[in-house]
Amino acid sequence: MTLLPEIGPFSDYIWTAYGAAFLLLIGMAYTSLRHARKAEKNVTSLRPKDEQRK
Amino acid sequence: MHKYANPARFTRLANAILPWATGVMILAFCYGLYLIVTNSYVDSKQGETVRIMYIHVPAAMMSMAAYASVALASFVYLVWRHPLATIAGKAMAYLGAGFTMIALLTGMLWGKPMWGTYWIWDARLTSMLILLFLYMGYLALWSAMESHEKAARATAILALVGVVNLPIIKYSVEWWNTLHQPASRLLGENPNIHPDLQAPLWIMIIAFQAYFVVFTLVRMKLEINKRKIASLKASRIHALSEDTL
Numbered sequence: 142m143t144l145l146p147e148i149g150p151f152s153d154y155i156w157t158a159y160g161a162a163f164l165l166l167i168g169m170a171y172t173s174l175r176h177a178r179k180a181e182k183n184v185t186s187l188r189p190k191d192e193q194r195k
Numbered sequence: 196m197h198k199y200a201n202p203a204r205f206t207r208l209a210n211a212i213l214p215w216a217t218g219v220m221i222l223a224f225c226y227g228l229y230l231i232v233t234n235s236y237v238d239s240k241q242g243e244t245v246r247i248m249y250i251h252v253p254a255a256m257m258s259m260a261a262y263a264s265v266a267l268a269s270f271v272y273l274v275w276r277h278p279l280a281t282i283a284g285k286a287m288a289y290l291g292a293g294f295t296m297i298a299l300l301t302g303m304l305w306g307k308p309m310w311g312t313y314w315i316w317d318a319r320l321t322s323m324l325i326l327l328f329l330y331m332g333y334l335a336l337w338s339a340m341e342s343h344e345k346a347a348r349a350t351a352i353l354a355l356v357g358v359v360n361l362p363i364i365k366y367s368v369e370w371w372n373t374l375h376q377p378a379s380r381l382l383g384e385n386p387n388i389h390p391d392l393q394a395p396l397w398i399m400i401i402a403f404q405a406y407f408v409v410f411t412l413v414r415m416k417l418e419i420n421k422r423k424i425a426s427l428k429a430s431r432i433h434a435l436s437e438d439t440l
Contacts (some may be wrong), residue, residue: 145248152243152244153198153306154244154247154304154305154307154308155243155246155247156259157304158247158250158251158300158301158304158305159247159250160298161297161300161301161304162250162254162297162301164212165293165295165296165300166297166406169293169410170404170410173413173414173417174299174413175409176417177413177414177416177417178419179416180420180421181201183420184301184420184422184423184424184427187424187427187428187431188427
């Protein structure tokens with residue numbers, strides 16, 4: 142039984158391996174960037190107003 | 196080294212490095228994938244499946260390098276109490292766990308067509324699984340403790356104890372009879388990987404290294420901001436309680 146249909150010369154094992162690897166890499170990158178942006182926004186909003194103006 | 200213990204100075208340095216490292220990462224991934232699709236030779240024994248090597252090998256290398264870096268950061272924290280060492284350790288452990296998962300998953304998907312099985316309890320595969328558990332234990336310990344100081348010390352000790360697993364992973368294929376092949380030589384006079392297969396592999400190794408640098412810096416900045424938020428909130432509560440008095 143195949144996991145994915147064969148496309149070109151690459152077997153389903155290659156597609157699945159690359160798919161899983163890039164899903165994990167993109168997932169880690171996305172969560173890191175999202176949390177980093179959220180934290181940066183929170184720091185700016187929590188800073189006292191006079192410090193923000195500086 | 197203590198010069199960069201100041202988070203503001205570190206953030207400035209990270210902001211200067213990030214655009215360059217991101218550029219290298221994107222270029223290396225694009226060029227590496229282009230070479231893998233168009234320019235990789237088919238292996239006489241493995242056929243097209245050899246292409247899994249281009250993500251499996253860099254991920255496995257980075258999973259071990261990340262753990263060695265976490266252990267080094269833990270050592271720096273325990274000896275010099277460098278405040279950024281624990282932040283770096285936590286950031287690198289998250290990425291290291293991801294690289295280990297990629298190495299295990301791609302290894303399983305390479306193993307099925309080559310060995311006839313997804314998994315076997317041989318020394319290399321089992322020691323890599325232990326590495327994943329070490330990373331998970333390290334990250335779980337960070338989330339389980341409320342005190343930063345206690346969590347930093349406990350995770351640093353765990354990371355240093357786990358270092359013993361690194362030589363076991365490296366030499367497992369020599370010390371025991373394993374289904375996993377012995378280590379390939381990429382450098383030196385007689386590399387046992389054909390030069391035509393080496394170009395995409397080296398480009399992907401650079402891509403994975405750049406990815407590690409970029410997201411370690413991003414996650415370190417995130418951790419610094421999280422601590423800033425906690426201290427800003429604490430100072431607000433303190434100010435409010437003084438006003439009510």
